[in-house]
Amino acid sequence: MLTVGLTGGIGSGKSTVSKMFRQRDVTVVDADQIAHQLVTPGQQTLQDIIHCFGDQMLTPSGLLDRAALRDLVFQDPHQKQLLESILHPRVFEEIASQLDAGKSAYGIADIPLLIETRSQDKVDRILVIDCSETIQRQRVRERSQLDNAEIERIMRSQCTREERLSWATDVILNESDLSSLERQVEQHHKLFLALASAVD
Numbered sequence: 405m406l407t408v409g410l411t412g413g414i415g416s417g418k419s420t421v422s423k424m425f426r427q428r429d430v431t432v433v434d435a436d437q438i439a440h441q442l443v444t445p446g447q448q449t450l451q452d453i454i455h456c457f458g459d460q461m462l463t464p465s466g467l468l469d470r471a472a473l474r475d476l477v478f479q480d481p482h483q484k485q486l487l488e489s490i491l492h493p494r495v496f497e498e499i500a501s502q503l504d505a506g507k508s509a510y511g512i513a514d515i516p517l518l519i520e521t522r523s524q525d526k527v528d529r530i531l532v533i534d535c536s537e538t539i540q541r542q543r544v545r546e547r548s549q550l551d552n553a554e555i556e557r558i559m560r561s562q563c564t565r566e567e568r569l570s571w572a573t574d575v576i577l578n579e580s581d582l583s584s585l586e587r588q589v590e591q592h593h594k595l596f597l598a599l600a601s602a603v604d
Contacts, residue, residue, distance in 0.1 A: 405503055406510035406600040408574075409527030411518040413562050414555075415543035416533040417578040417585070422514045424589040431506025435515040438498045439491060443468045452490050457483070478561070488521065496526055510600040519563045519571055529599075531592065532572040535579045537565060 412418045422432050442449040445466050453468065454461055457476065463469045477484040503511040513527055524530060544555050569575065576588045
């Protein structure tokens, strides 16, 4: 199956675009959702994380303390690499499995950190949802309770707009209204259908 990696910075509109592709009966697999499922109680991945990082990464109710783990890996690149070595292979294995089970002509893997995790080779095409950093900040402020410093910290942890666009095979510019977004999604949907047909 032709696999399109959908990515973009925080506040770019990835979720909205994913929903539009789903409305066209395209199989869309969400990497974040898979990562969340892999660390629920009883999962081997959670056990491996606790083995590496300690019981302090669990809440009193036995759930993964995401905030504690996030703080740890943000401060220590080695710990971040260790977490990624546990999590990422399993996430991509599950992405491939879910896409294989899909019925659409092509599949979309929604991977927010596709470029940051150097996973470009896991997909056939890279669709970047793009907008200015000013618009990113504005959207994140409007939809969340994060302060400006936290928003900046998240944006600095992601690759730059320029780097993301340098990897793109396809770009959807999300700086206008929903009708503009719908038009661009439809154009790309037709393109991906044609490419998938050519591959077959």
